[in-house]
Amino acid sequence: MSNALVFQTDFGLGDGAVSAMYGVANTVDPNLRIFDLTHDIPQYNIWEASYRLRQTINYWPEGTVFVSVVDPGVGSTRRSVIAKTSRNQFIITPDNGTLTHIKKVAGIKAVHVFDEKANKLPSAGESYTFYGRDIYAYTGARLAAGLIDFDVFGEAVPVESIVELPVIPAYRDGERVVGMIDVLDVRFGNLWTNIDHNLFHALDVTHGDRLEVTIRNDTRNVYKNTVVFARSFAAVAIGEPVIYINSLENVGVAINQGSFAKAYTIGTGSNWHIAFQKL
Amino acid sequence: MSNALVFQTDFGLGDGAVSAMYGVANTVDPNLRIFDLTHDIPQYNIWEASYRLRQTINYWPEGTVFVSVVDPGVGSTRRSVIAKTSRNQFIITPDNGTLTHIKKVAGIKAVHVFDEKANKLPSAGESYTFYGRDIYAYTGARLAAGLIDFDVFGEAVPVESIVELPVIPAYRDGERVVGMIDVLDVRFGNLWTNIDHNLFHALDVTHGDRLEVTIRNDTRNVYKNTVVFARSFAAVAIGEPVIYINSLENVGVAINQGSFAKAYTIGTGSNWHIAFQKL
Amino acid sequence: MSNALVFQTDFGLGDGAVSAMYGVANTVDPNLRIFDLTHDIPQYNIWEASYRLRQTINYWPEGTVFVSVVDPGVGSTRRSVIAKTSRNQFIITPDNGTLTHIKKVAGIKAVHVFDEKANKLPSAGESYTFYGRDIYAYTGARLAAGLIDFDVFGEAVPVESIVELPVIPAYRDGERVVGMIDVLDVRFGNLWTNIDHNLFHALDVTHGDRLEVTIRNDTRNVYKNTVVFARSFAAVAIGEPVIYINSLENVGVAINQGSFAKAYTIGTGSNWHIAFQKL
Numbered sequence: 001m002s003n004a005l006v007f008q009t010d011f012g013l014g015d016g017a018v019s020a021m022y023g024v025a026n027t028v029d030p031n032l033r034i035f036d037l038t039h040d041i042p043q044y045n046i047w048e049a050s051y052r053l054r055q056t057i058n059y060w061p062e063g064t065v066f067v068s069v070v071d072p073g074v075g076s077t078r079r080s081v082i083a084k085t086s087r088n089q090f091i092i093t094p095d096n097g098t099l100t101h102i103k104k105v106a107g108i109k110a111v112h113v114f115d116e117k118a119n120k121l122p123s124a125g126e127s128y129t130f131y132g133r134d135i136y137a138y139t140g141a142r143l144a145a146g147l148i149d150f151d152v153f154g155e156a157v158p159v160e161s162i163v164e165l166p167v168i169p170a171y172r173d174g175e176r177v178v179g180m181i182d183v184l185d186v187r188f189g190n191l192w193t194n195i196d197h198n199l200f201h202a203l204d205v206t207h208g209d210r211l212e213v214t215i216r217n218d219t220r221n222v223y224k225n226t227v228v229f230a231r232s233f234a235a236v237a238i239g240e241p242v243i244y245i246n247s248l249e250n251v252g253v254a255i256n257q258g259s260f261a262k263a264y265t266i267g268t269g270s271n272w273h274i275a276f277q278k279l
Numbered sequence: 280m281s282n283a284l285v286f287q288t289d290f291g292l293g294d295g296a297v298s299a300m301y302g303v304a305n306t307v308d309p310n311l312r313i314f315d316l317t318h319d320i321p322q323y324n325i326w327e328a329s330y331r332l333r334q335t336i337n338y339w340p341e342g343t344v345f346v347s348v349v350d351p352g353v354g355s356t357r358r359s360v361i362a363k364t365s366r367n368q369f370i371i372t373p374d375n376g377t378l379t380h381i382k383k384v385a386g387i388k389a390v391h392v393f394d395e396k397a398n399k400l401p402s403a404g405e406s407y408t409f410y411g412r413d414i415y416a417y418t419g420a421r422l423a424a425g426l427i428d429f430d431v432f433g434e435a436v437p438v439e440s441i442v443e444l445p446v447i448p449a450y451r452d453g454e455r456v457v458g459m460i461d462v463l464d465v466r467f468g469n470l471w472t473n474i475d476h477n478l479f480h481a482l483d484v485t486h487g488d489r490l491e492v493t494i495r496n497d498t499r500n501v502y503k504n505t506v507v508f509a510r511s512f513a514a515v516a517i518g519e520p521v522i523y524i525n526s527l528e529n530v531g532v533a534i535n536q537g538s539f540a541k542a543y544t545i546g547t548g549s550n551w552h553i554a555f556q557k558l
Numbered sequence: 559m560s561n562a563l564v565f566q567t568d569f570g571l572g573d574g575a576v577s578a579m580y581g582v583a584n585t586v587d588p589n590l591r592i593f594d595l596t597h598d599i600p601q602y603n604i605w606e607a608s609y610r611l612r613q614t615i616n617y618w619p620e621g622t623v624f625v626s627v628v629d630p631g632v633g634s635t636r637r638s639v640i641a642k643t644s645r646n647q648f649i650i651t652p653d654n655g656t657l658t659h660i661k662k663v664a665g666i667k668a669v670h671v672f673d674e675k676a677n678k679l680p681s682a683g684e685s686y687t688f689y690g691r692d693i694y695a696y697t698g699a700r701l702a703a704g705l706i707d708f709d710v711f712g713e714a715v716p717v718e719s720i721v722e723l724p725v726i727p728a729y730r731d732g733e734r735v736v737g738m739i740d741v742l743d744v745r746f747g748n749l750w751t752n753i754d755h756n757l758f759h760a761l762d763v764t765h766g767d768r769l770e771v772t773i774r775n776d777t778r779n780v781y782k783n784t785v786v787f788a789r790s791f792a793a794v795a796i797g798e799p800v801i802y803i804n805s806l807e808n809v810g811v812a813i814n815q816g817s818f819a820k821a822y823t824i825g826t827g828s829n830w831h832i833a834f835q836k837l
Contacts, residue, residue, distance in 0.1 A: 004305055006298065012745035014598040016613035019564070020805075022593050023617035026562050030591070030619060033309070035301050040293040043745060044815055055295035058402070059302035059412065061309060072815055075790020123616070128790040130805035133617065187291035187322060232354020232407040247299075247409035257323055257351055283584055285577070312588070314580050319572040334574035337681070338581035338691065340588060466570035466601060511633020511686040526578075526688035536602055536630055 002029060003063040005144040008037035008049060009132055010070045017130070021067075021137035024121060028141035037066065040186075044072040046097040047165055047269070051183045054101035055248060057089060067140035068093040069132035080119075080135060081162065082143065084110045084150060092140045094131075097165040104167060111162055114139065114154035168270050170195040172202055177251075181215070181272040185252070189259025191266060193274050195251040203278045207231050211243060212277040213253060215266065223264050226279060227253065243276065251276065281308065282342040284423040287316035287328060288411055289349045296409070300346075300416035303400060307420035316345065323351040325376040326444055326548070330462045333380035334527060336368060346419035347372040348411035359398075359414060360441065361422065363389045363429060371419045373410075376444040383446060390441055393418065393433035447549050449474040451481055456530075460494070460551040464531070468538025470545060472553050474530040482557045486510050490522060491556040492532060494545060502543050505558060506532065522555065530555065560587060561621040563702040566595035566607060567690055568628045575688070579625075579695035582679060586696065587703035595624065598744075602630040604655040605723055605827070609741045612659035613806060615647060625698035626651040627690035638677075638693060639720065640701070642668045642708060650698045652689075655723040662725060669720055672697065672712035726828050728753040730760055735809075739773070739830040743810070747817025749824060751832050753809040761836045765789050769801060770835040771811060773824060781822050784837060785811065801834065809834065 005025060011017040018039050025032050037056055041049050049070040057066070071094045079095040086107035091099065095113075102108060116135050124134040142148045170179030170193070179195040205211065207230055215223040228236060229243040233256040236242045241260065246252035253274070254260050266272065284304060290296040297318050304311050316335055320328050328349040336345070350373045358374040365386035370378065374392075381387060395414050403413040421427045449458030449472070458474040484490065486509055494502040507515060508522040512535040515521045520539065525531035532553070533539050545551065563583060569575040576597050583590050595614055599607045607628040615624070629652045637653040644665035649657065653671075660666060674693050682692040700706045728737030728751070737753040763769065765788055773781040786794060787801040791814040794800045799818065804810035811832070812818050824830065 001309055004309065006302075010745070013594075013596055014744040015741075016595055016610040017743075017805075019593065019595040019610075020614045020617040023564075023614055023619075023622075026591075026593075026622070027617065027619045030559055030562065033305075034593075035298065035305075035313075036292075037295055037298040038292055052295040052298075056299045056302055059299045059306065061302075061306045064302075064305075073792050076792035125807050127803055127805045127807055129802060129810075133805065183294075185296075186293040187289070234352050234355035244408055245406050247296075247406045247412065249404050249406055252408075280588055283588065285581075312584075314577065314584075314592075315571075316574060316577040317571055331574040331577075335578045335581055338578045338585065340581075340585045343581075343584075462573075464575075465572040466568070513631050513634030523687055524685050526575075526685045526691065528683050528685055531687075 002032050002146060003065055003144045004033050004035055004060065005140055006035045006037050006060065006064060006066045007137070008041065008052060008066065008068040009039045010041040010043045010045065010049070011039050011132065013039050017132065020133045024133055024137045025141035028138065028147070029145035032141060032144055041070050044070065046070050048183060049098050050100040050102070050165065053091065053098070054105050057085070057102065057106055060089065062088045064089045065140050065144040066091045067136045068098050069136050070098060071096065071131060074131050075128045079113050080116050082112050082114065082150060082154065083108045083162070090143060090150065092136055092143065095163050097163050099162050100165045100167060103159070103162065103164065108159050111157050111159050112150065112154035113157050166270060168194070170199055172199060175203065176275050176277040177203060178273065178275045180270055181266065181268045181274055183268050184261050188254065189261035190246070190252050190254040191260055191274070192246055192248070193251045197245045197249045197251065200251045200276065203276070205229050205278060207235070210279050212279055213243065214275045215264070216273050217267065218271045222266065233257070281311055281425060282344055282423045283312050283314055283339065284419055285314045285316050285339065285343060285345045286416070287320065287331060287345065287347040288318045289320040289322045289324065289328070290318050290411065292318050296411065299412045303412055303416045304420035307417065307426070308424035311420055311423055320349050323349065325349050327462060328377050329379040329381070329444065332370065332377070333384050336364070336381065336385055339368065341367045343368045344419050344423040345370045346415045347377050348415050349377060350375065350410060353410050354407045358392050359395050361391050361393065361429060361433065362387045362441070369422060369429065371415055371422065374442050376442050378441050379444045379446060382438070382441065382443065387438050390436050390438050391429065391433035392436050445549065447473070449478055451478060454482065455554050455556040456482060457552070457554045459549055460545065460547045460553055462547050463540050467533065468540035469525070469531050469533040470539055470553070471525055471527070472530045476524045476528045476530065479530045479555065482555070484508050484557060486514070489558050491558060492522065493554045494543070495552050496546065497550045501545065560590055560704060561623055561702045562591050562593055562618065563698055564593045564595050564618065564622060564624045565695070566599065566610060566624065566626040567597045568599040568601045568603065568607070569597050569690065571597050575690065578691045582691055582695045583699035586699035586705070590699060590702055599628050602628065604628050606741060607656050608658040608660070608723065611649065611656070612663050615643070615660065615664055618647065620646045622647045623698050623702040624649045625694045626656050627694050628656060629654065629689060632689050633686045637671050638674050640670050640672065640708060640712065641666045641720070648701060648708065650694055650701065653721050655721050657720050658723045658725060661717070661720065661722065666717050669715050669717050670708065670712035671715050724828065726752070728757055730757060733761065734833050734835040735761060736831065736833045738828055739824065739826045739832055741826050742819050746812065747819035748804070748810050748812040749818055749832070750804055750806070751809045755803045755807045755809065758809045758834065761834070763787050763836060765793070768837050770837055771801065772833045773822070774831050775825065776829045780824065
């Protein structure tokens with residue numbers, strides 16, 4: 001059986017772009033099993049593309065081929081790469097920072113650069129704007145179908161050579177842990193921080209403890225209040241804020257059945273600082 | 280061949296949550312055929328989750344396994360159940376009212392409660408907030424793949440013990456039939472009532488007849504006008520209201536190529552009353 | 559192996575309509591490989607349904623069965639047809655203009671009209687409003703599964719008899735090429751014109767040349783400025799407009815990492831005229 005082929009883009013599903021990618025994969029091999037990660041990455045948001053790969057990859061089997069196309073530099077000189085992770089999964093993507101979290105969290109053991117011209121859908125013609133269809137879906141499908149052997153495909157380059165976005169590590173500061181807001185749990189407005197549960201537990205907190213939560217961005221203090229740490233949302237009242245360990249085992253902040261992000265107009269990224277202090 | 284596995288959630292497709300569920304299912308058995316019902320159930324709206332199951336289940340084959348995760352009580356003491364319908368389909372869900380319409384319309388012949396801890400994805404770790412991935416997708420995949428035998432899985436409990444949301448029956452009142460607005464045909468703004476076509480036809484109406492339609496909520500009368508009953512939208516002018524029998528064989532109200540719900544700001548639920556009177 | 563079955567509708571994915579179509583197809587044959595083109599065609603927009611088929615069809619294999627349901631005339635006397643293209647792909651659709659671009663661009667070699675009553679899902683009942691489920695998904699699934707033989711199914715009618723929407727051809731006028739804005743690259747706000755790259759190159763332009771772009775609708779001039787022609791977005795500054803050859807090898811106009819359509823409130827259709835003049 002062929003390996004699963006999983007697509008991620010910022011194309012949305014409102015026109016035919018993603019379906020053309022499915023079609024290319026079907027043309028390569030009609031037996032391919034094709035899935036989606038998401039196609040709703042905000043346009044050009046490489047950070048979020050990187051994060052969503054990290055959020056899901058561990059739940060897919062060995063051998064799975066991910067094709068991620070968030071590519072503001074399409075047609076420029078940025079490289080096209082295939083990364084092989086420690087768990088023998090593959091990610092095909094423009095080398096623009098999309099591999100940032102996978103490298104840090106899942107681990108990458110090899111990266112091959114491949115030539116775009118030599119690996120372009122034969123029927124692609126004059127267009128140089130839809131590499132998602134003409135290069136990435138096409139190459140990903142051939143890899144998943146076993147028509148390409150990673151070991152001899154493209155040119156091995158040092159893992160250290162891939163483009164990485166700046167990642168700010170979380171740290172402990174006495175009775176506080178300090179980090180940033182990585183991303184939102186989009187539909188629910190929960191904050192997902194970069195603070196691992198192990199670092200958090202260094203504060204020696206247990207369910208039911210209250211902590212002071214401070215959120216600030218580069219221009220102002222946005223939130224400062226005491227919030228309970230609980231096992232899950234159901235442990236607090238509806239409408240009450242809660243600190244919890246999210247599905248990636250990092251610290252999250254939510255309002256039970258409400259949106260913390262909307263309530264306090266919280267954003268994400270390296271200028272959104274968050275700290276937890278034991279009381 | 281394994282049975283189809285059909286996912287429904289209120290997670291949306293904007294982040295990696297649903298894809299992590301696909302990945303878990305693929306890890307259980309790469310041969311599984313995975314489909315979606317919808318992931319756009321409004322957050323925490325158990326009523327609509329229940330209704331969408333009822334809207335689709337009859338069109339899927341015997342043996343299909345549905346996993347429905349609209350779970351405001353995740354991490355609380357609400358039960359996790361598998362229901363087996365009269366047509367030998369399966370629904371895995373938190374027992375929070377999601378089975379309301381299936382029980383009434385499709386019929387449930389057995390319900391088994393299963394232990395969440397004993398049926399959790401082995402790699403799930405400390406998180407107690409993503410049972411959709413760690414428990415429901417995992418257990419649904421094992422059932423669809425034949426790794427779980429319903430007959431000996433979990434503990435049989437009385438069908439009458441499942442949680443049901445209040446459902447108000449439609450009724451005849453002389454020359455009127457009276458009911459509620461169950462749900463909208465989301466994209467088109469058509470009203471779907473709880474009035475079955477048989478009850479409606481007790482008024483002895485035929486295509487072309489005009490009826491008085493009255494809509495009120497708990498605070499005011501919202502609509503009162505005469506509307507024609509027609510076989511389909513094309514029988515009336517563009518922009519004209521129409522009473523019709525919808526795809527579930529219940530009475531619907533629409534504006535041909537317009538949105539009745541938007542035009543008159545109509546909502547859904549047990550406080551949205553609708554009546555049809557033959558003229 | 560059965561042929562791929564690809565669905566397109568204007569139903570959205572917010573309720574159970576599309577899932578009911580998947581279920582019908584699964585009931586016909588659980589081995590069917592089911593995919594989506596898009597379900598976000600704006601309601602009743604036959605032009606866009608026609609365009610999205612043309613955008614994707616060439617990337618799917620021979621034998622693929624497309625089911626396209628944008629059907630404002632459901633229940634009227636408009637015909638239900640299956641078209642067979644020059645590349646031996648099939649499109650099942652109401653005959654309402656949905657085949658316009660396929661006929662012009664991909665080529666249609668045969669059209670068969672089929673009887674709706676005789677090809678309706680046996681369990682469909684009294685409803686006459688959901689032909690997407692009861693007729694088109696059902697018939698498309700039977701065709702993809704090989705249960706229907708196109709050659710003897712329905713009644714052959716002249717290809718010229720199908721309904722076509724008016725299409726305005728692009729043309730050269732001295733040092734200008736003149737056309738219309740067919741559609742948007744939805745998520746990115748790029749303009750896709752009906753001007754083929756061959757017609758454009760008749761102006762003898764090369765990458766780096768600047769052209770005057772004029773956009774007007776029936777009531778006013780909307781845009782008039784000089785814009786560079788480049789191979790891809792990356793050749794211009796972020797925020798700069800660019801003329802390029804899009805993924806269908808037609809002329810497009812974009813703002814690099816911005817939305818041209820939003821910036822100048824540009825629409826689509828036969829009253830949106832665009833011209834390019836070499837400077």
